[in-house]
Amino acid sequence: MRVLLVEDADRLGAAVQEQIREDGHATDWVQTLTYAEASLQTTAYGLILLDLMLPDGYGTDFLKKLRKSGDNTPVIILTARDQISDRIEGLNAGADDYLVKPFDLSELSARVAAVARRYRGNPNPTVCLGGLDISLQDHTVLRSGEKVGLTAREWALLEALLQRPGMLLSKAQLEERLYEFDAEVESNAIEVHISRLRKKLGRDVIVTVRGMGYRLSTDEN
Numbered sequence: 001m002r003v004l005l006v007e008d009a010d011r012l013g014a015a016v017q018e019q020i021r022e023d024g025h026a027t028d029w030v031q032t033l034t035y036a037e038a039s040l041q042t043t044a045y046g047l048i049l050l051d052l053m054l055p056d057g058y059g060t061d062f063l064k065k066l067r068k069s070g071d072n073t074p075v076i077i078l079t080a081r082d083q084i085s086d087r088i089e090g091l092n093a094g095a096d097d098y099l100v101k102p103f104d105l106s107e108l109s110a111r112v113a114a115v116a117r118r119y120r121g122n123p124n125p126t127v128c129l130g131g132l133d134i135s136l137q138d139h140t141v142l143r144s145g146e147k148v149g150l151t152a153r154e155w156a157l158l159e160a161l162l163q164r165p166g167m168l169l170s171k172a173q174l175e176e177r178l179y180e181f182d183a184e185v186e187s188n189a190i191e192v193h194i195s196r197l198r199k200k201l202g203r204d205v206i207v208t209v210r211g212m213g214y215r216l217s218t219d220e221n
Contacts, residue, residue, distance in 0.1 A: 001025045001026075001046035001047060001116060001156070001159065001160075001177070002025070002026045002027075002028070002043065002044065002045050002046055002176060002177055003020050003025045003026065003027045003028070003045060003046065003047045003048070003049060003112075004027075004028050004030070004036065004039055004040070004043075004045045004047070004048045004049070005017055005020070005027055005028065005029040005030070005048075005049045006030055006031075006032075006033065006036045006048065006049065006050045006051055006054065006059070006062075007029065007031065007049070007051045007078065008031040008032070008051060008053075008054050008055055009051075012101070013029050013031065014029075015105065016029075016049065016078070016105070016108065017029045019105040019108060019109060020049075020108075020109075020112065021152065022152060023109050023112065023113075023139070023152070024139060024152040024153070024155040024156040024159065025046075025047075025112070025156060026156065026176075026177060026178050026179055028043070028045075031054075031055070032054055032055055032056045033054050033056050033057045033059070033062045034056055036048075036050075036062065037062075040066075040071070040073075043176065044176070045073055046073070046074070046116065047073065047074045047075075047076065047112060047115060047116065048073055048074070048075045048076070049075075049076050049078055049108075049112075050062070050063065050075050050076070050077050050078065050095075051077075051078050051079060052077060052079040052081055052086075052090070053079070053080075053081075059077065059079070059090075060089055060090060060093045063075055063077075063090070063093045063094050063095060064093045064094065066094070067093070067094035074096045074115045074116070074118075075094065075095045075096055076095065076096060076097040076098070076099060076108075076111055076112065076115060077090045077095045077097070077098045077099065078099050078101060078103070078108075079098075079099075079100065079101060080100070080101040081100075082100045096115050096118070097111050097114070097115055099111055113136075113137055116136075117136065117137065127162060129205065129216075129217075130202065130204075130205070130217075131143055131144045131202070132201060132202070132205070134158070134162065136159065136162070139155050141158075141200075141201065143200075143201060143202070148200050148201065149200075150197075150200065151196075153178050153193055154193055154196060154197055154200075156177060156178050157174060157177070157178060157190075157193050157194070157197065158197060158201075160173075160174060160177045160178075161206065161214065161215065161216040162216060164215075164216075165216050166215060166216065167215055168209055168212055168213050168214070168215045169213050169214055169215065170212065170213040171190050171213055171214075173213070174190050174213070174214065175189070175190060178190075178193075190214075194206055194208075194214060204217055205217055
């Protein structure tokens, strides 16, 4: 999942970005609402983490504008404002969740996963594919009962394909899901990750459509 983090505090922003990356999500971090708006115009995000007090405006106003435009991207508010009235205002503006600073980073990871599950319409996210049992909640994969170790980017790639089973995703679409704006992407990076996933999960799990992209096999036999 590609995440947009809107947070002007350097230390907290760096910590949150690192945590979300470790969870397997590509994360773009901006520090103003102006940059947030510019990012949304060029990139499709699966989630926005939004501070309220920003140098160029108030996050709730930004969120109201976002919802008014028809953008339904999930939003979790991150703020030091802990009054009940502030929470109500944020949720009424269109937020999906509200986390008060200071917060534990593991709780943030759990909130991100919960919001993602709700939007996928799968509150009990275990996917069975052939001999694989895949937990979207715990980011774990069992192959014939044995746990398979995946890197963060391998997991992000698998999750992207799982969200659209049987549908073709181009190399560019997969790169967008895995890498932030400032990341250096080698020309064969996706091919390398696909090759490693096949070695770990089975060669027939991911199908290559030459010159077009990749899709998850829907054959469960």
